[in-house]
Amino acid sequence: MVPVRATFEKRRRAKYISHLDLMRCMQRAFRRAGVPIWFTEGFNPHAYLMFPLALSLGYESGCECMDFRIDGDMPMEEAMERLNRVLPPDLQLKSVAAPVRKHTDIAFADYAVVLDCADGTPAEALRRAWDAFIAQPQILVEKKTKRGTAEVDVKEKAQIMETETLESGIRLQLRMPAGTSVNVNPGLLTDAFAVWLPAHEPDVRMGMMHAERLAILCEDGTPFV
Numbered sequence: 001m002v003p004v005r006a007t008f009e010k011r012r013r014a015k016y017i018s019h020l021d022l023m024r025c026m027q028r029a030f031r032r033a034g035v036p037i038w039f040t041e042g043f044n045p046h047a048y049l050m051f052p053l054a055l056s057l058g059y060e061s062g063c064e065c066m067d068f069r070i071d072g073d074m075p076m077e078e079a080m081e082r083l084n085r086v087l088p089p090d091l092q093l094k095s096v097a098a099p100v101r102k103h104t105d106i107a108f109a110d111y112a113v114v115l116d117c118a119d120g121t122p123a124e125a126l127r128r129a130w131d132a133f134i135a136q137p138q139i140l141v142e143k144k145t146k147r148g149t150a151e152v153d154v155k156e157k158a159q160i161m162e163t164e165t166l167e168s169g170i171r172l173q174l175r176m177p178a179g180t181s182v183n184v185n186p187g188l189l190t191d192a193f194a195v196w197l198p199a200h201e202p203d204v205r206m207g208m209m210h211a212e213r214l215a216i217l218c219e220d221g222t223p224f225v
Contacts, residue, residue, distance in 0.1 A: 004081065005225070007060040010055060014090035019054045025091065026066065033082035034181045037083045040071035052103035052224070053178055053216055056185055057109075061213035063073040065224065067099060095135055100225045103187040106179035107219040110161070111211055115193075116169040118207030127165045127197040128174075133193050134160065141188050154192060169207070178216070186211060 010017070012102045017025065027047050030037045051074035052068040072078055076096040084092050117126050133139075139155040176184045182194050197204055217225040 002076060003099055004068055004070060004076045004079070006066045006068070006083075006093050007095045008064050008066060008091065008093045009060075010064055010091055011062070013057055013061045013092040014088060015060045017091070018057055019051070022024070022091075023049060024126070025087075029083050029086050030068075032086040035079045035082055036072040036074060037072060040073040053106055053109065054188065054212060056211075059211045059213055062094070063175075063213060063215055063223075066217065097225065101218060104180050105218045106216055106224050107177070108175050108217040108221075110214040110217065111172075111174045111176065111179035111188055112214055113172045113174060113190060113212075114166070114169055114188065114210040115172070116207035116210070118205040120205050121203075121205045123130070123165050123167060123169055125201075125204050126206060127163070127170050129197060129204045130163070130170055130193065131197050132200065137190075139189070139192050141192050143184070143188060152184070153186065154188045157182075158186070158189050173214070175217075 010022070026049055028169055028211055030049075037047050037049075040048055048067075052065050052067065055064060055166040070076060080093045080096045087093070092155050102209060115126065115130070117123055134155065136155065138153050140151050141154050142149050143154075157177050160172065160174055162171075162173040163172040172186075174186050174189070176186050177182070187209075197206060218224055
């Protein structure tokens with residue numbers, strides 16, 4: 001039995017596949033590809049597939065991870081080739097290797113978020129509004145937890161790595177807490193900005209948000225592999 005950690009991309013139309021549907025898609029791909037995946041034992045055996053960090057619906061990524069085990073002597077590179085032949089073009093494996101870190105080592109995730117302007121708003125005006133919003137001492141939001149909801153200072157949790165003014169909006173690079181203990185979606189920050197805008201900058205209009213996960217990181221800042 002060979003443990004494998006596959007890195008895959010989820011882009012374009014595939015970003016609208018929910019996490020549950022992603023698991024079903026991968027399970028069908030293993031069957032169609034003829035890859036001998038290991039099944040759990042017990043009363044209700046099922047194919048062992050583990051995704052260390054789920055991706056939010058609507059987000060793109062080129063750094064998603066999936067753990068599985070090959071139950072046989074098939075090389076992991078052949079398994080990747082077989083799976084890519086049956087997977088859709090927007091959902092492709094990029095690399096396979098033996099796992100190094102445990103999923104509990106995940107501490108952060110980096111994102112690129114683009115906020116478009118709407119209704120003729122200049123990009124410079126949206127940038128000024130964002131700078132005023134993020135300059136607040138606190139940005140309190142309601143976050144759903146396993147025990148209900150809790151008030152979180154999302155500004156304290158988010159690290160703004162870069163802010164860039166584009167022709168049609170602004171681009172943010174954010175580092176957010178991620179993993180088994182704390183997981184903060186960048187959408188909490190951008191949703192709070194959308195709520196803040198009408199009350200503080202009524203002439204500024206924000207349009208669509210486009211988000212991509214850039215990296216999954218451990219506590220020391222090294223990539224999760």
